[in-house]
Amino acid sequence: MGYLRRLIQFVATFLTNSSLGFILTRKIYQGPLKSICVPGLNCYSCPAATFACPIGSLQSIFAGIRPSLANARYHVGTFIIGFLGSIGMLAGRFACGWLCPFGFLQELLYKIPSPKIKIPKILNYGKYLFLGLFVILLPLTVLDAFGYGATWFCKYVCPAGTLEAGIPMLLLDPSLRKLIGILFYNKLVILIVITFFTILSRRPFCRTICPLGAIYSFFNRFSIIRMRFIEENCVKCNQCLRDCPMDLKFYEGANQLNCIRCFKCYTDSCRFRAIDIEIAGITHPSYKRRINGTLIK
């Protein structure tokens, strides 16, 4: 299962960034696929990006909501909200674990040998702050003279944008180098700090900053595909914690906000069958439960 997930993560990353024509043209892809969002975080200003970033698109829709309403166009974000909501209702944060290029990169960086540290649990709430403030509130309320807001998360925070678009565009187009200023250095520092912590801890960006993960996390408890905890079988050996890419103890909650549905605990970690998958309320029919040391159906 681990190899399958790695393969799917690799394929998803490649498909999301498969427009390699930029090597010759030195321009970003401008075809019709850019009207479709990807489920993961991937900057649409990346020279190789084939699709649009849902968080960038959501911010730009919110930033232009007032002029849009004034012109009776009614672009209020229903497409992106519907897109993210339908993926979330299907499988919660599944996209974070299987399809997000930035999540994949973080998992690879964590493999670099180094002392490992735990992220304080309180920081897990940071991503809701970034979602509420930088993706929704500020683009909607801080407006220029023409009534347009700004894409605050992309502009001031997003390390994926710096890595996938800022740095490559500077390399491709030397004329852009004169635009380097405090804004770019700020984003570069954020990228370096996050890269550093990604080597030391598991998926720190997903857990503390990512607004996309914050949106999907709301659906973890209500999605069609859910996890189920069979308490009688759990011996609290903590193998699930050791294997979990998000540092979760499964027995503290089957559908925790940070669970990215990688299913590693289900397929590899738990030898006591305390973890099950529920699809539309239906569980595995042959799944056995251990009660008083006896396995029963």
Next chain:
Amino acid sequence: MKNKQNTFWVFAGFFFFVFLVFLGINAGETRAILEKATKICLSCIGLG
């Protein structure tokens, strides 16, 4: 019985969001996304 009710609401929620997708397409939001995504937003990537 309660489980069936929950499953109903889960699917109702899913189809509600799918409906929003079509509503957005009908309102032309995909065109707005295309316009934005095909241009390099320099300030968005920390330049300018």
